[in-house]
Amino acid sequence: MSAARKTRHAGVKQRLGHALIIVLASVFLGVFLLLPLASVFVEAFRQGVHAYLTSLHQPEALAAIRLTLLVAAIAVPLNLVFGVAAAWVMTRFEFRGKAVLGALIDLPFSVSPVISGLVYVLLFGAQGWFGPWLAAHDVKIIFAVPGLVLATVFITLPFVARELIPLMQAQGSEEEEAARVLGANGWQMFFHVTLPNIRWALLYGVLLCNARAMGEFGAVSVVSGHIRGLTTTMPLEVEMRYNEYDYVGAFAIASLLAMLALFTLAVKTFLEWRYSDEIAAHAPGGH
């Protein structure tokens, strides 16, 4: 074989290798990610549009949607404020125990959702630390909305802080120091300098936090008590309908959650594409 033919042969072999990797990766992504997503909508519409809409129009479905929105509307702003405060202190100051604080912020990511719910049952449940006191004062936390909110706050606690910390670290504090030297007070500095610099990363973090808050299952399932119409969020309603063999109903609610996921992915991709410099090169958030 001549040298030229040998090189050409190697080139063909290499291109075949590339094609093989691309095909394998695409087939895997298609079967593993696209197919489950598609099946949600196919199952939801299995008995037609009418059955789909009817199952979404039932009072317990509407109550579940309302409750999910309510829980997220409380949990996400709480973690938004916490995330900004935590990122501020983690990136603008040096102090003892900073590494411990950082580890604590990430801790909820390595705790099983079931355990995240369990800890609140042990605090506020009938046999819990505060159980007797709560019962005496007629306050319900477990098997009620406050428990759902607490479990959701625990699960989604790291999201905003995790997006902000690497970005604010990379940005440094020169602009903020300049604002202070020029006479801005703390709030002026925050609203005119800090916030504009972090707004897209903040939106990004809130988006991920919200997706998780609305979709959380394990933690809320432990504290919910599954009282229909009162303490069942959308994911719990999916479970209850599924266990009652109401597959169209279960997948109908699931399709709403899947649309939320697609919306989240779309906005996330847009933010990454449009404002990649203003969103830090972040470690995979998630969970």
Place this chain on the structure above:
Amino acid sequence: MRRRILPGFGISLGYALAYLGLIVLLPLAALAWKASGVGLHGLLHLLESPRTLAALKLSFGGAFLAALINVFIGLLVAWALVRYRFPGRRWFDALIDLPFALPTAVAGIALTALYAPNGWLGRWLVPLGIQVAYAPLGVLLAMVFVGFPFVVRTLQPVLQSLERDVEEAAESLGATRRQTFLRVILPMLVPTLLTGFALALARAVGEYGSVIFIAGNIPMRSEIAPLLIVQKLEEFDYAGAAALGVVMLAFSFILLLLIALLQRWSRRWAERAA
């Protein structure tokens, strides 16, 4: 000491600590306190139950295997997305995060519908003797699904910044593609792969929502540890639930610590090799 020019140290630190204390530390203290109620004897007794042992083995063994599978598939997918241009690449890239964004209960029922004996994939696999739904294989599949984005997303930036000239140097010195990959590229990726592995593992160990639908939850066979916690709670066995929770947390932290040590060691090794 230099006066701090930036405001808000006291208030933001105080707020963050109070918030973490109330939301994270106080509840975890309640867990430790409740678990201590059963004592060391009770803890050992818990581990003597074959059903609990089987569940712990499935949760940790399954998560370990799932994270390992994700390392291989994640490397393949990240490589294809970073190195090659092909139609639909951007769509696939956006799709990688689907398991993060899709609620676990939705993923659970969707996977079950696909792999059940009458499902799109199950109807082909079951006659071949491959039972995924309502079997341990289903647990593994769900665990791979929820952990999948971690390895890809940790690898992508590292692959992007990998210096092409090192590879070219290796090739011009006569190394084959395979040698270049195994001897030059892979060692540089090991610390990152370990990070992705640890994240995928931590996620899969505690996973509940996506697993319980597809697992079938057969005691001793396809029952995961978080489900046992839920069952103990339903039987009002709070101490037992807390004890199992503590055992799970302790195991996970030991595992993550070991991986962190391995990572430090591999990084030093990679630096020395470079």
